[in-house]
Amino acid sequence: VISPETVYSVLKAHYGWQQWWPAETDFEIMVGAILTQGTSWSNVEKAINSLKSNHALDLEKINEMPRGHLSQLIYSAGFHNVKADRLKSLSSYLVANFDGKIEAFRRLPTATVRSQLLAIDGIGPETADAILLYALGKSVFIVDTYTKRLFTRLGYVLEQDTYNSWQTFVSSHIHRTTYTFQQYHALIVEHSKARCKSKPICNGCPLASYCTYPSKKTR
Known part of the structure; x- marks a missing residue:
């Protein structure tokens, strides 16, 4: 079975350097990490652009904004009422505990930041780790549906099919x-x-020779 390190090398050689996460500020990354829950990135971009065009992509403004208004601005991201609540919970937490200063939050140990993010309503492991890795520059690996699908097709079966198990692996x-x-x-x-x-x-596919996916020979 191909090693995860070799998978990385093969993908890097094939696709080259990736410029991701697309954002102008750390807070925009945080917002995007919540908005992308259960939807495509194209829908997230529409919601982000809506916030920007209304001069609302700002931690303090989202914290003070009526939930209904925020919900309408991010409508294109889907589940807009739920995500509005989550954005306000995150911004409220940062304002109340760090005076809205993301840099102060960043200075905490990774494990502390992660546990605090997970305590915020609507932020699960994947969203928390996206914020940690891309917005705060912490060394954590994000596990998503793509990760599990890829490594499962490459022949990996973990004893425990959990987020933490895949992340550790x-x-x-x-x-x-x-x-x-x-x-x-x-x-x-x-x-x-x-x-x-x-x-x-x-x-x-650059990984075709390593893949165990049953139908690969017919495609």
Whole structure:
């Protein structure tokens, strides 16, 4: 079975350097991490642009904004009422505990930041780790549907199919730096969109010779 480190090398050689997460500020990354829950990135971009065009992509403004107004601004992201509540919970927490200063939050130990993020309503492990890795520059690996799909098709079966198990598995097999984790996650996303879809396009896949997916020979 191909090692996670080799998977990273193959994907990097094929797709090159990835410029991800697309955002102008750390807070925009945090907002995007919540908005992307259960929807496509194209819908997130529409919601982000709506916030920007209304001069509302700001921690203090979202904290003070009526929930109904925020909900309408992010309508295109889907589940807009739920996500409005989550954005307000995050911004309220940062204002109440760190005076709205993300840099102060960043200075805390990674484990502390993660536990505090997970305590905020609507923020689960994947969203918390996206914020940690891309907004705060912490060295954590993000596990998503793409990650599990890719490694399962490459022949990996973990004893426990949990978020933490997959995270530990991948993290323990690659160089543990923020840059590597950012690039690896972005490469997996790019590969999953281009090739390793729910119905994969196996012809031309850079990992085809390592893949155990049953139908790969017929595609």
